[in-house]
Amino acid sequence: MKLSQSLSRWRLLLGWPHRVSGRWPPASADAAQPVYSAGQAVQRIPANIRGRDFAVGDIHGCFDELQAALNEIGFDTQCDRLFAVGDLVDRGPQSHEVLAWLDEPWFFSVCGNHDYMAWRAAVGQPFSPVDHRRQGGEWLSALSATEREAVAQRLQALPLAIEVATSAGWVGLVHASCPGNDWHELRRLNLAELDSPHSDAGQCMWSTRRALTADSSRVRNIHAVIHGHTTVGRHLVLGNVHFIDTGGWRPHGYFTLLDLERLAPAARVTRSSMLPA
Ligand SMILES: [Mn+2]
16 A cells, blocks of 8 residues: 555544645644633533433534424424534534524534634634635634634533433533543543644544444443534444434535434424324
């Protein structure tokens, strides 16, 4: 295997983009580098006693398509809740609407690698290894300074992981990976290491290893784990880990809305089933 092919394969395994600009590894220099300060690394959410809970994969600024998918399952904002696995922004046409969604009391999200890169760009200290604008981040430059600041504040407040109580136990959401196959590790992360995709903290947002190696080992100390980041053709389960980014942000993809109680995609509500009995 040629060296370039070998490198390319490793980048795929690590979930690292093929087009990398700037230095790698980033110089520690980045003494001025802002440290991500999620409100809390792991956010714990009590059970929903009034309605249903769903998880959705990467949204990437395709909020209209997401809304259509929610309509199809009869999502009720009065009692249902939606948990996103991160990558709310970049690539799609409506990234600027992210603030409106994050304002909704029924919408929650963890931080994906794109949310992290957008935050860094918005505070004027771009994540140096990746050219964020070429990864779908142009939308930020169209915003005013005030709007960019508001986006930065909201993205910075996203937790790295969310735990939702269900009748079967805690279900955890983290964008790409759970380091060490142990959910408890998420509470020991050093968020200052987020600039290195190989660090435990970085793997949470960048790793594609499990899906690409079909690793079906279980993540300990959690009932089930939900990931996005790695786009799959259909809902993929490996051990107790669910991959649900079915490319709703792509022309031929679709949004999977995973019912957290059943750990299965939500059924569409047909017109006839919506009619009163
Ligand atoms: Mn991602």
